[in-house]
Amino acid sequence: MNIASLLGIISGFVLMVFGIVFVMTTKSIDMSLLTNFWDIPSVLITFGGSFTTLMTMEPSMRAYLEKLASFRLIFKNLPSNEMETIQNIIALSNVARKEGLLALEETANGIEDEFLKKGILLIVDGTDPELVRSILETELNCIEGRHNDVIGFWDKLSAMGPAWGMIGTLIGLINMLKDLNDVATIGPNMSVALVTTFYGSVLANWICIPILNKLKIKNAGEIMMKEVIVEGLLSIQAGENPRVIEEKLKSFLKPAVRSEYELNEGGEEIG
Structure with a gap:
């Protein structure tokens, strides 16, 4: 978690x-x-209005519920990290260097990452390198497109919260201004009217914006790891030395992560 x-x-x-x-x-x-x-009416106007508006925007109820359930993703850690991905690619390059590309087919059977597995099978089948890159990058673009669709859902919800909060405030103010006979009620009625604006700001800044930014970070991390996989597999297919491949893939890492990689794993001799 x-x-x-x-x-x-x-x-x-x-x-x-x-x-x-x-x-x-x-x-x-x-x-x-x-x-x-x-204030219950304020809750219904702000939260009800925001979520039902997003429901209207989605192509189906299933798509709406799936995007709403993406809230859970912010509590999950990525299954792997950049260093592990590079280490896996280097291990594959060593197998390919010692036993040939066909030996990677048996290795692919034990790999859980479907993207990596697909790339390995493509190069084992002797697919042209440019076609391998095209296929993997097309899948990469589709993955990023799906991720951005979910991120966009929370972005739109972050805009709907304050908008519906303002609608609720306007409703309260209109009702208050229609009945100004009792001056003592102006303060309490104004307070209730402003509660909807408060709810809208809370929905946007406490929930939606943190979620969409966290999903952006997760998307960037996953896409980067898949780009590492693409470059690594194409380098293996080209017959490059594992040490050269390692140096190439390390360029994807942040300086601090690169230093940690070199300290823990990078210093080991690669055959």
């Missing part, structure tokens, strides 16, 4: 609640203040 995501969401909620209930003048906690921020 990705602890940073869980801790960030929980701590953000706790700090927000603390800011609501902490009374600055008396330096004390007043939990009754939470009732000022609870």
